[in-house]
Amino acid sequence: MTQADPRAQASTLAFARLLPKLFRGGQAFLSVEEIISDISPEQAAQQPERLPHSVASLLDHVNWWNRWMLDILESGEAKPYPEHAADTWREVPAGEWNAVKTEFYDLLARIDAHAARPDLSNPVNFEETVGELLADFALHTAHHFGQIISVRQSIGAWPPSGGGDTW
DSSP: OTTEEEEEHHHHHHHHHHHHHHOOSSSSSOOOHHHTTTTTTTHHHHHOOTOOOOHHHHHHHHHHHHHHHHHHHHHOOOOOOOGGGGGGGOOOGGGGHHHHHHHHHHHHHHHHHHTTTTTTTTTTTTTTTTHHHHHHHHHHHHHHHHHHHHHHHHHOOOOOOOOOOOO
C-alpha cells in the first residue's frame, strides 16, 4: 500500500476499527463481557449432558489459542500449529473459573493494541498476515462464545442478568 492509495488506506483503517469489535462483540451479538459476566464458578464448570465442553473449558480453550496468537504477534516469530487439537483443551474445575476469566480479559487487553498496528498486511506466521491472524482468532473467539451461550442455555443459566440478545 502506498501513500497514493487512499481507498486502500481507508479500507485498512476500517478493518483496524472492526477488529476489536470482532473480538468483543456488542453489535451483531452480545459482548463477550456480557456473555460470561454473571456465571458462577459452579455453572462455568458444569458440562451438560450430550455436550462436549463446559463454559470454563471453552473459555480456557479460547485463552490457549489467544496466548498462542499473541506469542506470534509479540515475538514476530512464526509458530507451528499444535500436533493435535486435543492439546488445546482441558477440563477446568470450578475453583479455576475466576482465574480463567481474568486471563481472558488480560489477553483481550493485549489483543487490542495489535488491532491498531500499521502493519496488518505484513506476513507474521508463515504466509498469514497480521490482519489475517487477528481476524481468524476473532472469528474463533466468536465461534466458541456461541457455544458458551448454548452451554448456558442447556444448564438453565441464560440469559445473563443484564438480558440476552432477544427482542
